[in-house]
Amino acid sequence: MYAQMVKTDGTGVKDRAEMSADEQAFQDRIDRGEKIEPKDWMPDNYRRTLIRQIGQHAHSEIVGQLPEGNWITRAPTLERKAILLAKVQDEAGHGLYLYGAAETLGVTRDALTEDLLAGRMKYSSIFNYPTLNWADMGAVGWLVDGAAIINQVALQRTSYGPYARAMVRICKEESFHARQGFHIMMKMARGTKEQKAMAQDALNRLWYPVLMMFGPSDKDSVHTAQSMAWKIKMDTNDELRQKFVDQTVQQIEYLGLELPDPNTKWNDETGQYDYSDPDWTEFFDVIKGNGPCNVDRLAARNKAWDDGKWVRDGLMAHAAKKTAAKLAAE
Amino acid sequence: MDKDLFQYLLRLGDNTLVLGHRVSEWCGHAPVLEEDIALANTALDLIGQTQLWLGLAAEVEGAGRDADKLAMLRDIWGFRNLLLVELPNGDFGRTLMRQFLFDAWQVINLGRLMKSSDPRVAEIAAKASKEAAYHVERSADTVVGLGDGTAESHARMQAALEYLWPYVGEMFVGDDVDAALVAAGVVPDPASLREEYDAFVGRIFATATLEMPESRFTHKGGKNGAFHTEHLGHMLCSMQWLQRAYPGASW
Amino acid sequence: MKNEWPLWEVFIRGQHGLSHRHFGSLHAPDAEMAIKNARDVYTRRNEGVSIWVVEAVNVSASSPEDKGAFYEPSNSKVYRHPTFFDIPDEVGSM
Ligand SMILES: [Fe+2]
Ligand SMILES: [Fe+2]
């Protein structure tokens, strides 16, 4: 997902017997469905895990601007340009809300940003794939945002109040993202021969990378149990992935496109679709920095940050001068 | 008269089209998230204005084109924007200085166009002027903040102003198109806006501790189509690519 | 050198709202810019008509219970709203 493989310190859930009184009371609050707020007591692990998770989620939104930003200047109509720009702008907003949520835990946005830029923090693997034709703008909104929505809708119920509130706001905006994407796909799938080819190409290229968004298969996810007990992860990776496949297959069929995975088949026994696993070796390569765009993405973010330093410093210096002048006048 | 109005509407629509496009290039690359979002808002407003101005232009032309056809299927000689707005973004300071120089003119011009004898023009101007009023407030603030910030930001803003200033005068150069429409009460005389403009930008530059260049020399050719900078052609290459490569497709 | 813009808490009153509500936070060099940034960040869908900002360090808090954001329909940027896009029922929820 946008926060993949977030480490919790230690493995597995802490047993109730090992918990301190504070920890027990904390877990009870979560079990009762209460929200944890910034000034409430919380275990250090919970705080650290959340900072990593929300930070990674925020970084994903920001780096996620780049693959779609890649097409803003090439959008085919004025309306498409406006829609795409508004969409990518929303993602900047999502990053901003999420950094804000992380900041309530005692980190600063700049510190998180520097961790991202130095490669100390991750962002979602999906944004290390390129956008190569216009239908990618459809496929990304439809599939990437669609996958994110499945996760984020659940996270609206997460235990940490500021994170849950950010998710509520984000989910309201995400529906626009998925729908504008699908709308592009409909146009392309029913358009000229070339447009249809673009749509199929985008779908084929993005299918497995999107499945990877949900993270490694449950049997390889060591951090899930504790995060689920804390309600900062609401469903397992495989549950979410299955949900995504089930809802997307009928949409692919509706578009009249071919299924990218020939092994996708309805299974009467399980009542869901069977599908092929993505290539997990590729996934771990991308996570390690070896995806097709990792280097370019980080370089672009570093450049924006470095080039912007004089601007941030300049505006801050001016504000300080104004404050000083005001104080002197009083 | 319709021919003149068509030309004038292209000028308005191409200004916002080209500047909106330039500003949209920042998306994902601005110095700080808040500025990234603000720049996108500006670009979105400008694209929206483009749809209105070029939409009306197409209607006035009556040749079966629409705003998209005008934006995506004219070649460089058909463009009527000010040279100022097609100049590359440069650093953030130059982008904001260009924005301010344009906004300051735009807000005055739209104010006059709101009183146009053509109600269609007046209506679009009324809508656009609300957006322009916010744009100029924001770009002026940023010019002041960076001009009066650090030594580096000051130097960069002064350099941006000096680079862009020779493109300012084109806003105030009138021609036959203007003259015909001025006579009909449709648009203001471009030259008549200069005094107010200079007074306003002069005030902002003083607060920003920036020195307003004295020269009145101006590059021109954009708004009458005589010639553009080399930069515009590259912009059109990306902006129009899909429509050119796949003619007749619907997107 | 660390020179981070201060953090501001943003409160917005909607068109039909009676009072300001906490919407979120953002960074800005000073109060004036914080208000402008709030306008650009938090009212993209016509959410508000009045904005307050308070520097976060000046907020003293118990444990607030915020019921979350609400939205007013936007007039001129209809495409931001999912219903702008006609998606056939057969497609399922989106
Ligand atoms: Fe997002
Ligand atoms: Fe997203």
Ligand SMILES: [Fe+2]
């Ligand atoms: Fe999104």
